[in-house]
Amino acid sequence: MSNTKLFSLVFVRNPEEILLGLKKRGFGENMWNGFGGKVESGESIIQGAIREVKEECGIIVEDLKKIGILQFQFEGAETVLEVHVFETYQYHGELTESDEMRPKWFNLKEIPFKQMWPDDEYWFPYMLRGELFKGYFLYRGQDLILKHNIETVEEL
Numbered sequence: 001m002s003n004t005k006l007f008s009l010v011f012v013r014n015p016e017e018i019l020l021g022l023k024k025r026g027f028g029e030n031m032w033n034g035f036g037g038k039v040e041s042g043e044s045i046i047q048g049a050i051r052e053v054k055e056e057c058g059i060i061v062e063d064l065k066k067i068g069i070l071q072f073q074f075e076g077a078e079t080v081l082e083v084h085v086f087e088t089y090q091y092h093g094e095l096t097e098s099d100e101m102r103p104k105w106f107n108l109k110e111i112p113f114k115q116m117w118p119d120d121e122y123w124f125p126y127m128l129r130g131e132l133f134k135g136y137f138l139y140r141g142q143d144l145i146l147k148h149n150i151e152t153v154e155e156l
């Protein structure tokens with residue numbers, strides 16, 4: 001029986017920039033990423049996404065568009081992390097650092113890939129070109145990708 005855990009991951013955009021957060025503790029610590037986390041039982045993926053963004057950086061995101069689905073496995077473990085990736089240009093409220101994340105806007109030409117999950121360099125180009133994507137990554141630890149595939153899809 002497959003053991004799949006659902007996660008959300010949200011990228012807030014403006015035409016020139018992307019909002020990232022530096023993870024201050026726990027899973028993915030000291031890496032810049034979008035905002036998200038585990039989808040809790042009783043909530044939809046979108047509800048979980050909106051909740052995580054508010055908890056992690058204080059803003060309320062609207063008009064979330066699903067742009068990708070990424071599956072991750074770690075060598076030696078059966079669990080599949082299925083990450084639903086969203087993008088939005090719409091939000092309200094004040095950007096606030098939390099215990100979890102330090103938010104910062106990055107120019108699209110200056111994305112800090114060396115301090116992000118290694119898979120990001122593979123699929124960020126799809127996001128930035130406005131293409132929908134599906135991908136799979138097999139990790140050894142948090143910094144070595146053993147196997148991957150990624151493709152553009154017509155619909156998610």
Ligand SMILES: Cc1cc(-c2ccco2)c2oc(N)nc2c1
Pocket residue numbers: 007008009033034036037038072081083117119120
């Ligand atoms: C294994 C893994 C997990 C996540 C994640 C956790 C919660 C939301 O996303 C990633 O995010 C990115 N960019 N690469 C990632 C790899």
